[in-house]
Amino acid sequence: MLSAPLFMAGPVPIMPAVVVTWAIMVVLVIGAILLKRRLTAMPSKTQAAAELLVEAVDGQIRDVTGAPPGPYRAFIGTLFLFILIANWSSLIPGVTPPTATMETPAALAGLVFGSIIFFGVKGGGVGGFLRGFALPNPVMIPLNMLESITRGFSMFVRLFGNVMSGVFVIAIVGSLAALLVPIPLMVLELLTGAVQAYIFAILSMVFITSAVEKGTPQPDPENPTPENKES
Amino acid sequence: MSFDLWTLGFQAVNVLVLVWLLQRYFWTPVAATIAARQSAAATLLEEAKARKATAEAALAEVDATRAAMAAERDALLATARKDAQAARETVLATAQAEAEALHDTAKAARVRAAETLKASAIEDAQGLALTIAGRLMARLDGAATDAAFLGWLVEGLSALSEADRKALGDAALKVISATPQDSAAQDTLAQAITAAIGHPVTLCFRASPDLIAGHELHSPHFTLLNSWAADLARIKAALALPDASQDTNGQPDAA
Secondary structure, three states: OOOOOOEEEOOEEEOHHHHHHHHHHHHHHHHHHHHHHOOOOOOOHHHHHHHHHHHHHHHHHHHHHOOOOHHHHHHHHHHHHHHHHHHHHHHOOOOOOHHHOOHHHHHHHHHHHHHHHHHHHHHHHHHHHHHHHHOOOHHHHHHHHHHHHHHHHHHHHHHHHHHHHHHHHHHHHHHHOOOOOHHHHHHHHHHHHHHHHHHHHHHHHHHHHHHHHHHOOOOOOOOOOHHHHHO | OOOOHHHHHHHHHHHHHHHHHHHHHHHHHHHHHHHHHHHHHHHHHHHHHHHHHHHHHHHHHHHHHHHHHHHHHHHHHHHHHHHHHHHHHHHHHHHHHHHHHHHHHHHHHHHHHHHHHHHHHHHHHHHHHHHHHHHHHHHOOHHHHHHHHHHHHHHHHHOOOHHHHHHHHHOOEEEEEOOOOOHHHHHHHHHHHHHHHOOOOOEEEEEOHHHOOEEEEEEOOEEEEOEHHHHHHHHHHHHHOOOOOOOOOOOOEEO
């Protein structure tokens, strides 16, 4: 899949994926601003849907981390929402979803990699975060460091491969068959896009939680401290 | 298939900016709205629980008050029943006592009235008997009557013991007759009395119409009643004492 820049901003090429991402950002932010102005104690249907989304994200975060969802809500929720909208943008004729290009999933995986470091250091400090690589023993340090890179790479490849393959299949079938034939595949692509967004968000949360838990001293159940007894 | 680093950087920055914007305009406000609603709901639930507790306490207090009132009412009813029973028994006892007193009073009055009526009837009968006896005596033959009474006088003297008859001669005997006796009659009486006593005695004769008929002997220590007036007096005494033995055979009564 080769894509040419839409325009050049000096030496910087502006690719279609970036423009589509800007469009998605504009839609989401304007919608959020409009929704924020209309937030009431008696929710409308739109507000109820938004609250349902927030509560679903909070529930997933709480299930995975067992901690209050506040620190992770914006990042995980935005990842899910952006990937979902980006995947479903393939339904708009002439639009290639940003997640079907390598740069966007790679950027998302890079952000997840950075967030793992950020939340790990925030939870256990630099020392605690680095000590997490030595678990269960220091021999595992190279493998743990390699794993932290490869799992981000796997997220990138998984998202990119699924979305790109779906776009390719729909394009090939559409070029070979009649106009309405790709519709079932497009419906399937909706499901695939939602599943991939969910998987990406949940895996991000799992990896962040793992880094936080490894960096945080765990209580010894056989020799509890007074603080642990109270908790 | 190419990989543009400018696009990678743009997308990373775009997503970071989107995270910041949505956190500012979507995630935080909506979560705050949910939290505010949950807090309001919790507050309402707490208030409802407090009001429910207050209502239950008030209900319990009302129930307790109602139970106390019922107990007090039962106690008052029991006391009233007890007082009424006591008052009833007192009234019944008083009424019974008054009735018995009235009954006794009426019975006594009735007895007194009957006794008074009986005494009055007896007195009337006595008066009637005296009147009848007087009128009958006026129609009878005086001589025959005197002879009969003289016979009964002799029988009375004969019934006395010898010692009593002898004692009669120690003092003068007074012979009282219902009608004045002439000398012949006095001799007849003297002979009969002397014969009955068995020795001579001193006699003096008197007349008393109160005797109606008959002859009586009187001395300082002896009286022989032998007259119709004495018989009527004995009958009157017998009527006054119905249970006593009556002697109405007209025999002379010696005392």
